[in-house]
Amino acid sequence: MCGIVSYKGKMNAREVIIDGLEKLEYRGYDSAGIAVANEGEISFEKRAGKLSNLEKALEENPIAGHVGIGHIRWATHGAATDINSHPHLSNNGRLAVVHNGIIENYRDLKNELEEEGYTFKSSTDTEVIAVLLEKYYENDLLEAVRKTRERLVGSFACGIISADEPDRLIGMRVESPLVFGLMEDGFIMASDIPSLLKYTRDVIYLENGDLVDIKGSSFTIYDKDDKKVSREVKKIEWSVDAASKDGYDHFMIKEINEQGPAIDELLRVNVKNGRVDFEEGSFSRQELSSIDRIYIVACGTAYHAGLVGKYAIERIAKIPVTCDLASEFRYNNPFIDEKTLVIFISQSGETADSLKALRLAEEKKAKTLLITNTLASSMDREADKSIYCYAGPEIAVASTKAYTTQLVNLYLLALDFSIKLSRIDEKAYEGILEELKKLPKKVDTLVKDDEAIKKFAKEIADKASLFYIGRGLDYATSIEAALKLKEVSYIHTEAFAAGELKHGTISLIEEGTPVIAIMTQDDLVDKTLSNVEEVVSRGARVFAITSKDDERIEKISDAWIRLPQTLDILYPILSVIPAQLMAYYTSTAKGIDVDKPRNLAKSVTVE
Template sequence: MCGIVAYNGKSNAQERIIHGLEKLEYRGYDSAGIAVVDNGALKYVKSAGRLQNLKDKLEQNPVDGNCGIGHTRWATHGVPNEINSHPHLNTKEDIALVHNGIIENFSTLKEELIADGYTFKTETDTEVIANLLDKHYDGNLSSTVEKVISLLRGTFALAIISSRDPGTLVAARRENPLILGIAEDGVFAASDVPALLNYTRDVIYIENDEVATIQNDGSYSIRKFGEEVEKEIHHIEWSMESASKDGFDHFMIKEIYEQPKVLKDCLLRKVKNDFVDLGETSFTKEEILGFDKIYMSACGTAFHASEIGKRAIEDAIGKEVTAEIASEFKYNMPFLTENSLLIIVSQSGETLDTLTVLREAKDRGAKVLAITNVVGSSIDRESDKVIYCDAGPEISVASTKAYSTQLLSLYLLALDFGYKLGTYDKEFVTDIVKEFESLPEKVEKMFDSRDSIREIAKTIANKKSMFFLGRGLDYLSAKEGALKLKEISYINAVAMPSGELKHGSIALIEEGVPVVTLLSQMELFEKSISNIKEIKARGAYTIAIASEENSALRSVADEVILIPKTHDMYMPLLAVLPQQILAYETSVILGNDVDKPRNLAKSVTVE
C-alpha cells in the first residue's frame, strides 16, 4: 500500500508532509514526491528510490507554501522511476494529485483524453485522473473532484491541489483507506494514522465516495454524492508502533487479516464483467498451442503456489506441466527449448535462483511469463509477460497475502488458457470468477476460528516436531502449512502425502506427536479419514482441517478446524489460512520475533 500525506493550514507544508511520509516508510515504496502551492504557483519535486533522495533534492530546492500533497509509491502501473512517481499533473501542470489504488477503466479514459488533445508523460493510471480534472474543471476544485470520481471504476484514495484554487486541498476515497487529522494549525489527509501522530491524535475516517474539502484557514467539509455529511472525530490512543500495524501486534497477523482485501485487489485488474481478462499479460490461443511444453519454477512459498497452479493449468490445457524448484532446475533443464513456456513465480521479483532459471530460459529462446508482486523488479523487467499479484507490500518475512494472490493469479491464468483452448466454455469461466468474487467474504468468516486455533497452538508450542498430511491438492497445501510453522516457530514440521506415511515415517508417530491433516478434497476424503484413525491409534494428537460440510470429523480427530466450501480445485485458497494463523499463534506463544525469524530474509538474492 502506498503512502499519502497531505496538509493545508498555517504551517510549512513541506516539513509536515515529509515527516509524515517518514512515518509511512515501513509500508514499502519505490519512489517519493511532493507538490505544494506556493504563492499561487504549483511546484513539485519527485525522486526514485528512498525518501532520503527526495529530502536531498528539497534541501537544494525547497518548496514553500502551506498547502501540499506527498506520496511514497509502490508501483502498480509503470516501472518505478522518477517519471512515474507521484504527484502526477495534468498537461497544463496546474493540477496535481497523489493516488493509492487501481483505476480499472484508465485505458478507455486515456484514449478519450488523447482524442481530446491531452498528452501523457507517464505509464500510470493516475495521470488520467489529473487530465480528467482539467477536462471537467468547473471553477471549483471540490465539485470537479466529485464529478470526476463518478467516472472512475476501481479503487482510489486521492489528495488533490491546484494553482487554480490555491487555498484548497481536496481528498476522496473508494475502498482505499483515507483519514483526516484535525490539528491546531491545519488539517491533514493521510492514508494511515502514523503519519499524523506527531501533530494530532484527532482523526476522521473518510468512507467510500466521500469527498473532503480542506481550506487553508483550517475549516473543512465532507460531502457524499453532493450532500454534506456530519462526521465524528475519533481520538487515537495508539502508540507509534501499534499504529503502523493498524493495532495488530505484528505485521504478519495484519497481513493475514488483509487477505480479503488483497484478493479483491487481485481480481480488480484481471476480471471485467465477471469474466477473466488478462489482456496483454497472457498469450493468444495460437501462442499457447505453439508451446511444446510448459514449465513452472519458483522457490519456497512461491513454489508451493506453483505446484498448485500446475494442477490448475494441466486441467485447463489437458497436458502435463512440469514444476521444478528453481535452485535445482537451473542445473537440469535439458528439455527446455525455444518452443517452451516458462512460468516463474516470485514475491519480490529478485529471487536469485529464480532469476537464474529465467535468464537461462531466455538464452534458449523460450518465452517467460512471470507472476510477481513487485513492479519494476528484475523478474518483471526481464520477462516477456508479467501478471502482478496486487498484494501490496508485504513486511513480514513469512509470506501470507502474497501467497494467496499468487494462487489466485495462477488460477485466473489457468481459466484464461482453458477458455482460449476451448476446454472451458464462457458459462464455466463466469461461474468460477463469481466464486472467486465470493472468496474474500469466506476468508473473513474464517477469522472467527482464531481463538480456537490459539488453543491448539498452546498444545503444540512445546513440541519438537510434527507432521502435516494431505492427499492430492491437500498435500500441496500441507507443504505450505509446514513451511509457515518451520519459518517462525522453529518446530521441525514435516509435510508428506497421507498415504506415504505408512512407508517408513509412521515409525516416528508416538504419544502426543501433533499431526495436522487436510481434508478439503472430497474424492479423497474417506481415505484421509482412514489415515487419521491410523495415526490416532498410535497416540498422535490429531488436528483436522476440513470443509464445513464435514463436521462429523469431530468424532474422529482431537481437534477440527472447519473452513468454507468452494470447488475442490480452489480449496487451497481457503485451506492455507488456518495454517497461517496456527503458525503465527504458535510463534507468539514461544516468544519468537514473528516478523523477522532467524536466518531468513524477505528477498533471497544469494545462491
C-alpha cells in the same frame, strides 16, 4: 536480505537514514551502521545486533550532516560483528560504501590489493569495494566508481560517499535492487519502497547497471555503458498506513487479515465483463497454440503456489506442467525451447535464483511469464509478460497475502488458457469464476474463526516436531503450511503425503505427536480419514482442517475447523488460512518476533 538507505538533502541525514532502516528491518539482518560525510571527514557508527544498538551508540556520538549512507546487514561473509558491519571505509578513511549483494570475485581482488600494500579489517566481501575506490580515486568519485564497477563480479547495490566531495552521493545497481526517490529538498535511495514513503512517492526504479550521480541539487543517471539516460519517474500509490501495522500487534496477522480484500482487488482488476482479462499480461490464442509444455519455477512459498498452479493448469487447461525449484532449475538440464512457456513466481521480482532461471529460459528462446507483487522489478522488466498480485506491501518475512494472491492469479491463468484453447465449456468457466468471486468474504469469515486454532497453538508451542498430512491438493497446501509453521515458530514441521505414511514415515508418530490433517477433496476424504485413524492409533493428537460436515472427522480429531464451502479445486485458497493462523499463534505463544524470524530475509537477492 540486507538493506540500504542513502540520503542527500537539507535534512539531518542521520534521522532520515535511521528511519529508513527501521522500515527495512523486515528483510532480516544482524547488524547495522551509518556513515555521514561532513566537514571534510567521514563520521560513522556501526554495531552488531539490532538497530537499537546502533541508535544507542548514536546517542553518545550524534553524528550529523546532510549526506550519508546506512545499512542493515545479514551476514554472508564473516560473522555478525561490529567490524564486519557496514559501512566499510577505505584504508585512508576518506571513502565509505554500503553494499547489498555478493562480490563473487572478492578473494582474487583482495589478494591483488594486499599485494599492492592495502590492508583489510573485516572478513567481508564488501570491503574490497571501499579499497578499490581508494585505489582508483583521483578527485572524481564517479570515475572511481566506474572503474571499480568494471572489476566487480556478482550482485551489488551500493551507496558511496567521499570526504573529499562532501556534496556528492553515488548509487550503483548491478543485479541487486535499488530505488531512487525524488524529494522536494533532496534525494533518497533505498533497497525497497517502505523506506521512501515518508518522504516521497516519486521514484525511479534504477535499471541493471545504472549509476546515479547526485551533486548539489541535481542528479544524472548513467546506464551500464556509461551513457547518460533518462528514467521514468513513477508514482507510488501505497499509503504510509499500508506499510504500518495499523493497530495490529504484528505485520503477519495484519497481512493475514488483509487477504480477503487483496483477493477482491485482484479479481476486480483481472476479471472484466465476466472474462479473465490480463490485458497485455497473457498470451494470445495463437501463441498458446504453439506451447506444448509449461514449467513453473519459483522458490519457497512461491514454489508451493506453483504446486497448486500445476494442478490447476493441468486440470483446467489440459497442458502438462513441470514445477521446479529455481535454485535447481538451471542444473536440471530442463527440456525447454521455443515451444515452452516458463512461468516464474516471485513476490519481490528480485529473487536471485529465479532471475538466473529466467535468463536461462530466455537464452533457450522459451516464452516467459512472471507472477509478482512488485511492479518494475528486475524480473518484471526482463520477462515477456507479467501478471501482478496487487496485494500491497507485504512486510512480514512469512508470506501470506502474496501467496494467496499468487494462487488466485494461477487459477485465473488456467481459466484464461483453457478458454482461449477451447478446453473448457462456458458453463464450467463461469462456475469457477463465480466461486472465485465468493472467496473474499469466505476468507474474511475464516480469519475470525481462530479460537480453536489459538488453543491448539498453545498446546503445540513446546513440541519438538509436528506433521501436516494431506492428499492431492491438500498435500500441496500441507507443504506450504509446514513451511509457515517452521519458519516462524522454529518447530520442526514436515508435510507428508497421507498415503505415504505406511511406507515409512509413520515410524515418527508416537504418543502425543501433533498431526494437522487437511481434508477437503471429495474423492480423497475417506482415504485421508483412514490415514488419520492410523496416526491416532499410534497416539497422535490431531487437528483437522476440513470442508466436510462429517461426524467421523469430529469423533477422531482432538480439534477441528470447518471451512466454508467452495469447489474442490479452489480449496487451497481457504485451507491455507487456518495454517497461517496456526503458525502465527504458535510463534506468539513462544514469544518469538514473528515478523522477523531468525536467519531469514524477506527478499533473497543472492544465490
